[in-house]
Amino acid sequence: MFQTTSRCNAKCVFCPYPRTNELFRHGTMSNALFMKIINECALNAPLIDAIIPYLMNEPLMDKNIIKKIEIIKEKIPGIDLHILTNGMLLDKNLSDNLIASPIDWVGISFFSLNKEKYEHAMGIPFEIAKVNVTNFVKKALKKRNSEFVMITFFKNDDIDDEDIQQSLDYWKKLGVKRIMHYEKGISRAGNVPLIPSPVNKKMNKCDSIWTEEMIHILDDGSVILCCMDWERKHILGNVNNMTIEEIWNSDSYKKIRAVIRGKAPIENAICKYCEMANF
Incomplete structure (x- = not known):
């Protein structure tokens, strides 16, 4: 999982991005770094199940995302490749190009079909997003297959059972x-002000399905612990000056894995405030 760009066009109240947006500079991953990552993945293709060019961002804000999707599939044909998007930018041209690309599937977060609730929650124009996503879905299901599109949303204080059923x-x-709908949002390890976070005194494992198998790379090459590490408190290496394999097997990774597995104190880890921590 990696960022080709660090930017997002939304201001979702259930996401840390609006709060952490000003903490770090934003950019687009260099072509050299992108190719380094993909070439390393190609060399280790039998060990890799999926590549996700999306992390804490809106992937469609990368104007070259289609070309990068094509490169990934050309280098690693058998890989599962998908993105998650809010769909706002899916105009006719981008929709057609994404559907025609070799991407395996596209996940779309669409909070509500109520205009007021949607715009309050996501901070982007409801009508444009609805038209774009609806048109994309119609085309995609006609030209690809029933597995190509996934829609996600969840309940919160504004969204009740009636809203869920409408969606x-x-x-x-x-x-x-x-269609994936969740009973509630999460605090992202204490990074969403509107959602209370737990205070875990210990943990024995992480309930995330990707804990032991996914690496998370930012646009500048920094490797963070996971998709909850919005404040970049656990920088485990940088792909500019190390290989992915070196970082994955590094002492930094071993130390944080000891915390995750309950073999080291949780005090200085974001896991202390994360809903995924299992004890």
């Missing part, structure tokens, strides 16, 4: 088979 009915009517 389910709408997307199912369009033919969407993959």
